[in-house]
Amino acid sequence: MRVIAIAQNSFREAVRDKVFVIVAAFGLLMIASSVIMSPLTVGAREKIVADMGLSTVSMFSMLVILFVGSGMVYKEIDKRTITVILSKPVSRLEYMLGKFFGLAATLATMFVAMTGLFWCACALTQVDFEAAFLGSIFLSYMEMLVVTALMILFSSFTTPVLTSLFTLAVYVVGHLVRDLESFALVTGSEALFSAMRVFKTVLPNLDLFNIRNAVVHGFPVAASQILWASAYAVVYAGILLVLSGLIFRRREFR
């Protein structure tokens, strides 16, 4: 009940936030532009429309997390609204979970809206909207949940700018973890290889969620892959949220 109340409030705040509206509008515009661009693509219309639509959904949801989410907790600390909330029978973990689920609901709304527009774009350009597209969008959403949990973790102890930077850094490295290990192997350095293995274990493997290329090029994607990646996202985000609750519990609100 308390987590839901905080989540509802965070959702309302995000939806009423101008930045969210601007980013969402740009996302919709990007998908719409694929309709305009499709006649210019000779022979690869399906791939271009699909790739552009799926990439836009993922990219703009990341922007929403960075612009809207990164300042959510900090703003409440800065303006001391948090002292009112935490003077109620609400634990710090409940507060962080509420923030997470509020953002998750915001992202879900955005994903649904963008998927709807992507479907329209496909219909207008006479591209089949395949079920695999939904699988790719769903995994993008799961990836964004992990990124949101990362952002919640960072915002439990630092400022919005650093939260955005750290989140972005982990997002980039999270897509390169497998490459990092391969790179260490090429250098032949044992120490570097060990370090990269630690990185690979600790950092989220966000490449798990990227099935865009396979979907766009019509390769089959196993349902087990989607299930495994979803389970990974839930467990990883859960650990991050518990950690953020523990860190936030030690924080003082002067």
Added chain:
Amino acid sequence: MGGSLSIVRFASVDKSYRSGFALRKKAVLYDISFQLEPGEVFAYLGHNGAGKSTSVKAMLGLIGIDAGHIEIFGTRPGSRDALRRVGYLPENPYFYDHLTGEEFLQLVAQLCDLDRATRRRRIDEVLERVGMETNAGQRLRGYSKGMLQRIGLAQAILHDPELLILDEPMGGLDPLGRAQMRRIIEELAAQGKTIFLCSHILADVEAVADRAAILSGGLLRRVVDLHELRIQGRRIQIECRGLVEPAIGHLRRLGHDVTLHGESHHIVVHDQSAVPEVVAQIDGAGARLLNVQPVRRSLEEIFLEEVGHVQPGQGPDDVRSTVSSLLEAVGESTPVHESGQGSKSVEIPS
């Protein structure tokens, strides 16, 4: 006063902060001890930076303490059990400005676990109580300071808590708003609520509080019983010239204090109804009546007496060094004595 029955108990609480990159921590609270008894209005007075809000935040578990012990409803600060029974109005309240007054109260009601029916009823009740029924549908970003203060009080009393912690509730209010806020506090006190009231406005405190703690530079300097102060306020001083024995002895036998000041006598009458009799005695003794006036020590006088030497923003360390230098000047060592509530306080010679 038994510790187990107290609503709030501070025992030798110390708190210090490190500001910015400074290596040394600055003491904000030093050896604070007091108890808050059920049903009382306890005022917590002090200038800016005295440590009032820090004490409140420590009480709510929003900050930790370095040493000492705090109990609230017999449990640790910030525990769910304690917070269920507490309503808090922060200083300069700022709430979610994307919400309307009613949406905000709905959120608070949900956080306090009120069921749907109770929620609706209580929201209507508190909105009416603070006079915000007509503005409840307006977004908080459009509220004036007074309106925010009132909606802040509404959220604090929404779940009908036993203890209300009000940090500067009169701050920024116009005289009408202050009077309304004072009336609400008086009503809540009459209902038996325990109220912890941080304030600068001594006249309001004097009118509503039972006891007042005076905090200065992080030190609790004195706890004043305001009922006693009000009783003292009923004393009357009669000034006359030419009073001689046996009239002086007779007045003393009746229990009045008679002292000689220059050529005139000051007679302090503790019971107002005895004034006509004393005036008749003076007249009968052939003395000349000069003046009749109530003798009253206001809270403001006591407050200034206690904090007059301390500059706003001074911490306990600064206060102690000021005291030491003052005492050095008069050739004494720092006296630390047990004050009314068992806390140590440093006396500054006036």
